[in-house]
Amino acid sequence: MKKRYFIALFSIIILSIFAIQSCQDDDICIDAITPRMIISFRDKTTNAELKMDSVNVYRLNTSTNNWERIYFSALKSTIEINLNVNDETSTQLRVSQFYQNSTSIYDNVSVSYENSDEFLSKACGFKRVYKNVSILLNTNTLFSNSEQNTTEISDESQTHLYLYK
Amino acid sequence: MKAKHICIFISSFILTIYNAQVDSLKVKKNIDSTKIVTKNDSIKKRKIAFNQIFVGVDFFNPINGFFSEKKGFQGMVSFHVKKKWHGVIELGYEKNTFDKINWNIDVNGLFYKVGFNWKINQDYENSINGFILGARIAGANYKQTVNQYPIYYYNNTISGNTSTTTTEVIYKSLPQTSASAYWMELALGGKIQIKKSRFYGDFLFQPKFLITGKSKDNDTDPIVVPGFGKSTSGFNFSVYWGISYHIK
DSSP states (O other): OHHHHHHHHHHHHHHHHHHHHHOOOOOOOOSOOBOOEEEEEEOTTTOOBOOBSOEEEEEEETTTTEEEEEEEESSBSEEEEOOOOSSOSEEEEEEESSSOTTTSOEEEEEEEEEEEEEEEETTTEEEEEEEEEEEEEOOOSSOSEEEEOOSOBOOSSSOOEEEEO | OHHHHHHHHHHHHHHHHHHHHHHHHHHHHHHHHSHHHHHHHHHHHHHHHTTOEEEEEESHHHHHTTTSSOEEEEEEEEEEEETTEEEEEEEEEEEEEEOOTTOEEEEEEEEEEEEEEEESOOOSSOTTOEEEEEEEEEEEEEEEEEEEEEEEEEEEEEETTEEEEEEEEEEEEEEEEEEEEEEEEEEEEEEEEOTTSSEEEEEEEEEEEEEEEEESSSOOOOSEETTTEEOBTTEEEEEEEEEEEEOO
């Protein structure tokens, strides 16, 4: 009788080892991570969506003080640009029509904000949320004016900045 | 996949218990045929049943601590309430580290569990021996230090002649905070006398289901908790192999 208990308890031990082995993490992130800034272009007279023939975006690297080209597209009316994820409270962008930085027509956009990290999940970690955002179009060479649509960049569901050409 | 494994485990466990149950029924039939023995047996059983106080310690986790980042110890007290019901209190301390998928979290602290064991069947030679099914409410109060947490972001880059977006990660850290977590636990296992001594071996398999948990100054979910371990979507299990002493 006692022998049978031993056998049964032994099988519990063996089974529990198998159970531990089989319990593997499945950690694939499916949530939305740190949002990019959504910029939409509009025609200044008709207020309609405007497909830019060509857009080049540069970002100021504050450690080297260089403008780095990070994005280009053709015939798009909406673009997604990532802001800095470091501890700095602003991102300097340059939206240009052409590749050649020196010769092209461009405008500088400065985006300042407060950083806030929000917990998503174990698989997705945290995301950066930009609060109290203020966006400034510093020059009016390419775009005549801008319209800030929100003061918080927490997801990519809406346009954050309209640029009128 | 995970669910499948758990299912296989539980069904095989039930089968083992069923087999043991059948065995004990067979023994019961044998005893029934000699009526005098049955009477004596039931009187004896009742006497023992009112005096079952056990104090035990776990050996699995301290030994396992040599091979894993989960280090700790645990003890339990159990006492007979009535019929097949036993009250159980478990107490322990655990230190653990979660160092995967870009996280690095250290936790250490106390955990406690209160619940019951229900005897599924009993050995007719010694009514303390047998399989048990139990449930516990458990909690932990602990210190948590997030040495590294990941922030994932899309990064615009230009490689060659194409504009692409890659997913990248930066790391930040959080100072130590106090945290707490609560969970439900099942217990499946058995108790068996070691030779003819007052010592008994305890074998428990304990699936756990996280109810809630928060750290004090940030909203992170419990990823690793003393006594619970590393959470896999709020589920985990532990093993208890210990020795308990029959006090009274």
